[in-house]
Amino acid sequence: MAIRAEILEQIFTVVAQIPVGRVTTYGRIASMTEGATARLVGTAMRQLPEGHLLPWYRVIGATRRIADHGGAARQHAALRAEGVIFDASGRVPAHLIWPD
Template identity: 85%
Template structure:
């Protein structure tokens, strides 16, 4: 899937702004762009170039859970290291969602 450079730049700019200890969803990022969908945001996260410094791990699914993917364990560890907590069902509490 080819992503227009302008949309990709918007997605990456938004992801770069997510503060440590907070998370947002693919859908929330999509709403902040000019035409991206949640699926497109997910694709952009999967296509990050090697050596990037974007906090991709701060982007989670609408259910407020970590999506099931190859980097899920690493994502969980990185979020916990920043102080993100998960409830008994694996969800991130609403007060940790960004933006408020």
Template identity: 65%
Template structure:
């Protein structure tokens, strides 16, 4: 991945407000040539100890992606007041931007 694209992705993730979520696709659409998979890759490659709100990025179906950090992701979102319905989806009203 080009460093400029990675920087765009990380900058966008840093801007997601608490209590809101966005999708891999929405982030990709805000970049110059990004794709949802590249957004996922940028998140996967984050170094330990970073302070980006990675947990605010979800799938287009408004669910958490299936990954090892999903339990922690859900807990962090719930602590910010994000609610999940019976199908594990968040309300479309909290999608950012």
């Protein structure tokens, strides 16, 4: 799926702003752009170029859980290293969702 450059730039700009120790959802990022959908945000995250510095791991699903993908263990570890906590069912507490 080809994503328009201006939409990608908007998505990447939002992702770059997610504070350390906080997360946001694919849908929240989409709502901060002009035309992206949650699915498109997920596609953009999967297509990040090698060596990028964006905190992709701070983007989670609307259920406040890490999506089931090949990098899920790495994402979980990166979030834990930043102090993000998970409840017994694997959800991030609502107070850690950005923006408030």
